[in-house]
Amino acid sequence: MDLAYLWFFIVGFLFVGYFVLDGFDFGVGMSLPFLGKNDVSRRQIINTIGPVWDLNETWIIVAGACLFAAFPEWYATLFSGFYLALLLILLALILRGVSFEYRHQNDSLRWKRNFDRMIVIGSAVPAFLWGVAVANIVQGVPIDQEMEFTGSFLTLLNPYGLLGGLTTLLLFFTHGVYFVALKTDGQVHTDARALARRSGLLTIVVAAVFLVWTVVNAMAAGAPAIGLVIAMAAIAAVLLVASFIANVRDREGWAFGFGAGTIVTAVLALWFALFPNVMPSSTDPAYNMTIENSSSTDYTLTIMSWAALIFLPLVLAYQGWTYWVFRKRVTRGAIEKAELAEAH
Template identity: 55%
Template sequence: MELHDVWFVLIAVLWIGYFFLEGFDFGVGVLTKLLARNRPEKRVLINTIGPVWDGNEVWLLSAGGATFAAFPEWYATLFSGFYLPLLIILVSLIVRGVAFEYRAKRPEEKWQRNWENAIFWCSLIPAFLWGVAFGNIVRGVKIDQNFEYVGNVWDLLNPYALLGGVVTLTLFTFHGAVFTALKTVGDIRERARKLALWVGLLTAVAALAFLLWTQVRDGNGWSLIALVVAVVALVAALGANQRGREGWSFAFSGVTIVAAVAMLFLSLFPDVMPSSLNADWSLTVSNASSSPYTLKIMTWCAAIATPIVLLYQSWTYWVFRKRIGTQHIADPVH
């Protein structure tokens, strides 16, 4: 295995980590409208992810930075061709971060309601658009002989990619619901478990259709294994949720995300961005990568920095591991 192959795997791992972690806090953001019945319950939901949401986004920055450094051609074509949806995601993430920080700065109900709406929409939109983006990456887009995207934004709104968006939105919402059940006490915990069942069933239908479509189009033996793992894990997550085993349910929903994203990358390799115009114009791990010297330096840097990041995030989750409920909200006005 050459270094560009190693970095393809590492970038896949970074995206898997991002979707596993940011997936549940996107889901919790969506649940602020679907689950919370009043302002204290919205505060409970927001407080479950308050200490960790910004740390989860480190994985996105790492994935984007690693792509830029290891595969500059991939980065250039992806970010120029997908400019509008990626810009919408970026703006949503910025507004979402501001909303978390500014929501409680003033006591007026209108002020807080507006920021709560921002949290909801700026969680829902990226959760959907990430699926659309990755659906198009796997499906292939209009790339010419100069490795430049020559399509338009409407080409990205095809049935396969839109189904991918539905899958990520429902899967992240399910992941967020089981996380909420794991992190809360009282009535909101029970309602989160019930909602997780219905969202999980919807996720199962959409995910099975999307993953089977992917396997038929671009799959191989390894991607088939990942598909089976994703399906089995989702069923196990639903079963554990019904038995009130929130920890196992969250773990299995996480495995579902890991296996589903891994399947997309396994279906993609050795391409990093296929061309729908001519297979010879596709970006691959070899023609889109940086020099071996650059990849070697990156490998040493990653070997040093990655354990530090993992230790820091693990410590954060350990410190904020306890359940919370409305009784822990000191001032229900805010």
């Protein structure tokens, strides 16, 4: 069973990576109506994530595959019970990806505006629904003794779940705006810093309420790792405030780094609140899905562990190299020069 516990945290690590990396992609997409004053500025914003958005998105594919292999019972209950929510997320991600690829295929302003709207929708829907889904997983959903979800999509739209969705929406939005400020120059950079100040304050208030509610729920449920839940929630709160202060002081690198740390520690707080369950049952605690009763065989987990040991460092190294190659700012001058070349 030691390997099952190990894989519970490996899956958690993959979700942390996904929320940090695709989280700022969502934020960049949602920022278009606020920062994209003209087509040049919109191209500048989109190009900040142009080389990396699809790489960031693969983290959720790997997380889903590992969940399927390591915890088949968890995967089956989660994907059947949350089917509509996950389908909406998938459709939104497809919409966003298509928009990135097709936006520049026509010079018509109307054409570009329509794809810009789809980028915003394709970013906001997953940012909100991922928070709803994770909050419900941690809080617990109706599950019977056969490990089957007995609720509906509306079951997920409870106050705690909706607050979780609003928290991730705002957190990813602010995280993305920090990234825009870090990667751009000129008016977009200035506007991004100002926007982050406004969204950062709202994010601090909403996230604080959600984290406190999470801690209270974990204490009421007698979570074994309650000390770690409180510690991670407190660190997340400190880092969120630190990111806001860094942005005010025009330290966009620190602001983005602290924002990323906020997401990491917030997700860890939720993961420790969930432990040792994988999906608590609100019907009867006896029906809780746990790490032990939802995991694959020890033989399967052993093979997976060797594969992870070999390939995970390679994936991380490749991702780090990609970010290093595309580390420079996306300047307005470069966009205008490219437009001039296209015109000729």
